[in-house]
Amino acid sequence: MGIKFKITLVSTCFLLTNCFNSNLNFDSDFMINIPNCNLIDYGQNILPNTHQSEIYVIGHAYGKPGYGDFFPDRLTNFIKSNLDKSKKNYIALTGDFVRKPTLTNYKKVKSYIDNNFEGYFISIGNHEISNGDQTTGEGLENYFEFFDSDIFISEFNNFLLISANFSNNDWLPSLDQKNKINRAINDTDKKYIIILSHQLFWILDADLQIKPNSDQLLIPRDYNQSLYLNSLNWIEKSNEKYFIIISGDYGAWGDKTYCKNLDNKLFIANGIGDTDNDTIIKLTDASTYFLLEESQLSTKK
Numbered sequence: 001m002g003i004k005f006k007i008t009l010v011s012t013c014f015l016l017t018n019c020f021n022s023n024l025n026f027d028s029d030f031m032i033n034i035p036n037c038n039l040i041d042y043g044q045n046i047l048p049n050t051h052q053s054e055i056y057v058i059g060h061a062y063g064k065p066g067y068g069d070f071f072p073d074r075l076t077n078f079i080k081s082n083l084d085k086s087k088k089n090y091i092a093l094t095g096d097f098v099r100k101p102t103l104t105n106y107k108k109v110k111s112y113i114d115n116n117f118e119g120y121f122i123s124i125g126n127h128e129i130s131n132g133d134q135t136t137g138e139g140l141e142n143y144f145e146f147f148d149s150d151i152f153i154s155e156f157n158n159f160l161l162i163s164a165n166f167s168n169n170d171w172l173p174s175l176d177q178k179n180k181i182n183r184a185i186n187d188t189d190k191k192y193i194i195i196l197s198h199q200l201f202w203i204l205d206a207d208l209q210i211k212p213n214s215d216q217l218l219i220p221r222d223y224n225q226s227l228y229l230n231s232l233n234w235i236e237k238s239n240e241k242y243f244i245i246i247s248g249d250y251g252a253w254g255d256k257t258y259c260k261n262l263d264n265k266l267f268i269a270n271g272i273g274d275t276d277n278d279t280i281i282k283l284t285d286a287s288t289y290f291l292l293e294e295s296q297l298s299t300k301k
Helices: 073-082 103-116 138-143 175-187
Strands: 007-009 022-024 030-034 039-041 051-058 088-093 119-122 152-155 160-163 192-197 242-247 258-262 265-269 279-286 290-296
Touching (some): 103 138, 119 160, 152 175, 160 175
Parallel strands (some): 051 088, 088 119, 160 192, 192 242
Antiparallel strands (some): 007 022, 030 039, 258 265
């Protein structure tokens, strides 16, 4: 029998709302604070602990649709004000971090990462592989001039982090990447698995309560025909671990963070659009626990 997140239900989340509207009673090694989803649980009797790593998870990082060639000031100002150089800092870009996939734009992003972060995780989006004129290919070629891979797998103290390329016609990783992901999950002793994606491949599990920024790449462009209920059915141990999925093709028009909990799975959609509603997700990995929290960017540009 599969494991479940422990939940105390407060009220029901109705269609087209952004909140899960519940209090979660997770194990004491996992704390969560997502105000826009009413998910706040700091655990019980957490002792002072050493914060070793912080991961800034950012969806649609280029910002306002159709504008800009780099991260918006709201984002870079937030990072400048909050980055703690005494810790290992990572950035996780969950797709659409460039508006156009040019060598110049990729160079800007890579230089910024190198100057501010210990490392990075990327789940490429449609903007990274398409020039916006329905052609593909050039973007990825340019991407690989600056980034070594389109799949990233790393163990932290309290979780296994996986960031993969879901920008395919079925909004799932390739067979090769699925195999790599399954091997990593089968081999790890971590009970928490965090998966970063661009596409909201799990949207049927959310009862179509929300819409992504775009349905680009999906063939056919009909969620009921192309996607699956039980969206993690390609993961062999999908019922034996705790899964947290954070997807970034969201928030471009000011949509507030969305969360959906199903048994042992927590789905989160979060991204920015250079609006006053912009938030990002930050993961703090300590010695014996980790914190997943939503952080508000500045309401002023």
